[in-house]
Amino acid sequence: GAVVSQHPSRVICKSGTSVKIECRSLDFQATTMFWYRQFPKQSLMLMATSNEGSKATYEQGVEKDKFLINHASLTLSTLTVTSAHPEDSSFYICSARDTDVSYEQYFGPGTRLTVT
Amino acid sequence: DAKTTQPPSMDCAEGRAANLPCNHSTISGNEYVYWYRQIHSQGPQYIIHGLKNNETNEMASLIITEDRKSSTLILPHATLRDTAVYYCIVKDSGYALNFGKGTSLLVTP
Numbered sequence: 001g002a003v004v005s006q007h008p009s010r011v012i013c014k015s016g017t018s019v020k021i022e023c024r025s026l027d028f029q030a031t032t033m034f035w036y037r038q039f040p041k042q043s044l045m046l047m048a049t050s051n052e053g054s055k056a057t058y059e060q061g062v063e064k065d066k067f068l069i070n071h072a073s074l075t076l077s078t079l080t081v082t083s084a085h086p087e088d089s090s091f092y093i094c095s096a097r098d099t100d101v102s103y104e105q106y107f108g109p110g111t112r113l114t115v116t
Numbered sequence: 117d118a119k120t121t122q123p124p125s126m127d128c129a130e131g132r133a134a135n136l137p138c139n140h141s142t143i144s145g146n147e148y149v150y151w152y153r154q155i156h157s158q159g160p161q162y163i164i165h166g167l168k169n170n171e172t173n174e175m176a177s178l179i180i181t182e183d184r185k186s187s188t189l190i191l192p193h194a195t196l197r198d199t200a201v202y203y204c205i206v207k208d209s210g211y212a213l214n215f216g217k218g219t220s221l222l223v224t225p
Contacts, residue, residue, distance in 0.1 A: 004159075006159075034212050034213070036215075043203075043215045043216060043217050043218060044154075044160065044215040045215075046212050046213075046214060046215075049212055091157070093159050093160070095159075095160075095213070104162060105162070105213060106162065107152075107159035107160045107161070107162075108159050109158055109159045110157070110158065110159050112157075
């Protein structure tokens with residue numbers, strides 16, 4: 001099946017710093033990518049939908065100035081958590097929809113962010 | 117708003133069939149039923165999806181009732197590696213997946 005990678009797999013940063021997470025589709029083109037966040041013992045919550053070449057669409061309650069999303073190519077989307085705080089500590093997961101197979105979404109392995 | 121209802125947890129003996137139910141009584145005509153699973157601390161994995169016909173692949177079978185208000189995911193011979201949270205999601209093909217709480221399946225030796 002199609003592969004989506006995320007980098008880094010885990011990151012620890014200090015409060016007030018910014019962290020960038022990359023999401024890549026390795027063997028297919030993805031016009032649309034999605035970013036999710038998952039807190040311990042909870043389900044995945046959709047944060048934003050990222051379309052190549054255009055601005056991301058954020059879900060209600062997600063601050064677009066804090067969670068910067070860039071989708072500059074058909075295989076790469078990035079999520080930057082700006083001025084991170086301990087409450088931003090979470091498991092961040094991206095998914096990508098295969099442009100040629102619109103019904104399938106493939107998920108990355110996730111990035112564990114810990115803000116100290 | 118939750119579009120699907122699943123039992124919070126289920127147990128299954130290794131080697132037996134695991135039948136995971138899902139209610140989606142408000143499903144609309146153009147919405148598909150998708151199943152994903154998430155093993156602890158990993159990204160979700162696609163299992164199967166269907167519109168109205170029953171579907172089978174190498175991982176599982178999906179049985180959808182004739183009125184489409186409920187479905188059952190069947191893992192024919194569960195193994196310990198099938199222990200995971202299973203999510204039933206209904207959506208139009210063009211939209212994002214919205215995850216509910218899912219069913220935590222524990223496969224026991």
